[in-house]
Amino acid sequence: MARYTGAVCRLCRREGQKLFLKGERCYTDKCSVGRRAYAPGQHGQGRKKVSEYGLQLRAKQTTRRYYGILENQFRHYYELAEKREGKTGEQLLSILETRLDNVVYRLGFASSRPEARQLVVHNHFSVNGRKVNIPSYLVKPGDVISINEKSKSSEKIKSVLEMNASRPIPKWLEINREKLEGKVLALPEREDIDLAVEETLIVELYSK
Numbered sequence: 334m335a336r337y338t339g340a341v342c343r344l345c346r347r348e349g350q351k352l353f354l355k356g357e358r359c360y361t362d363k364c365s366v367g368r369r370a371y372a373p374g375q376h377g378q379g380r381k382k383v384s385e386y387g388l389q390l391r392a393k394q395t396t397r398r399y400y401g402i403l404e405n406q407f408r409h410y411y412e413l414a415e416k417r418e419g420k421t422g423e424q425l426l427s428i429l430e431t432r433l434d435n436v437v438y439r440l441g442f443a444s445s446r447p448e449a450r451q452l453v454v455h456n457h458f459s460v461n462g463r464k465v466n467i468p469s470y471l472v473k474p475g476d477v478i479s480i481n482e483k484s485k486s487s488e489k490i491k492s493v494l495e496m497n498a499s500r501p502i503p504k505w506l507e508i509n510r511e512k513l514e515g516k517v518l519a520l521p522e523r524e525d526i527d528l529a530v531e532e533t534l535i536v537e538l539y540s541k
Contacts, residue, residue: 392534399528400429401446406469411539422532423523430521433460434468436478440508440515441497448493457484472517479514 383391397407414424429435434443434450437458443449450468452458458465459479460472472478484490494513502508503525507516523532 386538389534389538392530392532393538395530396426396429396528396532396535399446399530400432400435401450402429408539411535420532422536425535426523426526426528426532427521428471430526431471431473431517432468433458433465433470433472433478436472436506436515436517439503439506440478441500441502442478442480442490442493442513442515444493444496452490457481457487457490474517474519476517477514478517479512485513 393407396402397404402410410428411421411425414421414428417424430439434446434453437443437449437453438446442458443452453468454466456464456466457480459481460470460476462477462479464481480490498510502515503521505517505519505521505525507518509515
């Protein structure tokens with residue numbers, strides 16, 4: 334399955350909630366979810382009765398699109414979550430949150446996850462002093478994520494940092510704005526993740 338390259342605002346409208354795929358635009362009146370709060374397409378405004386399977390599928394698709402994950406990779410994360418202690422759904426979200434591209438976004442080093450993914454691929458970040466350009470790299474408690482020295486002078490990076498300076502940082506992360514680095518304090522708990530989805534529906538879907 335190829336990565337989606339269409340209009341990302343259609344994905345938000347399809348899921349009926351903001352997935353924050355367009356950065357600052359998502360926080361303004363220009364957000365398409367607020368302007369057209371119905372699914373895209375000619376039948377988007379029609380009333381549809383959603384089956385149990387439909388609810389489960391939407392929960393999975395919403396989560397997958399929120400983090401920008403392809404189907405096979407998402408299933409891999411689910412299988413990894415099953416092997417961990419605790420509730421599988423919560424472990425799945427915890428794993429997704431610890432992806433490097435998501436952590437870069439959470440720290441305010443990018444305005445959206447797609448932008449964070451692009452910055453990581455372009456070698457702008459290091460983990461524990463070592464350059465990492467793999468967006469799916471999973472960080473762990475104690476890891477330090479920093480902007481590479483050469484990238485600190487980039488006008489693009491400077492503008493992003495200025496734009497996101499006031500964004501709140503999750504309690505499982507810590508940021509040092511002077512050094513332009515962040516630290517993973519702990520693995521995120523369910524209450525730390527602001528995704529409006531019932532992860533138990535995903536578990537039910539994959540358990541069939």
